Amino acid sequence: MTTYRALPSATKTASVTTSVVVTISDFGFDANDLVAARRAVVSTATNNVMATWSSTDPTSVLGHCITAVAANRPATSLVISGPSLVDLRFIGLDETAVVTITLER
Numbered sequence: 001m002t003t004y005r006a007l008p009s010a011t012k013t014a015s016v017t018t019s020v021v022v023t024i025s026d027f028g029f030d031a032n033d034l035v036a037a038r039r040a041v042v043s044t045a046t047n048n049v050m051a052t053w054s055s056t057d058p059t060s061v062l063g064h065c066i067t068a069v070a071a072n073r074p075a076t077s078l079v080i081s082g083p084s085l086v087d088l089r090f091i092g093l094d095e096t097a098v099v100t101i102t103l104e105r
Helices: 033-035 083-087
Strands: 007-018 038-048 049-054 064-066 077-081 089-092 097-102
Touching: 007 033, 007 089, 033 097, 038 064, 064 077, 077 083, 089 097
Parallel strands: none
Antiparallel strands: 007 097, 038 077, 038 097, 049 064, 049 089
């Protein structure tokens, strides 16, 4: 059996506030990064965010919650593959969050 290792093509970080939806293009990836990407790994180091990848803007109640580390719970991350990753959108839940996305090719 052959094992393949994903190669990171780019990692970017952006601030995500509670008032403005941030798209994957707001992270500063160039078109070549997005075209070459097979999947995206998303995490937040500070505060929680909601994420969607259906071209629908997330809200405080619509989307998938990505949580930061807290005293009583571990952090979560999102791994998404395929063409939907170009539709990733985020909004902060509590306060401004620092979100990191690594695109893998």
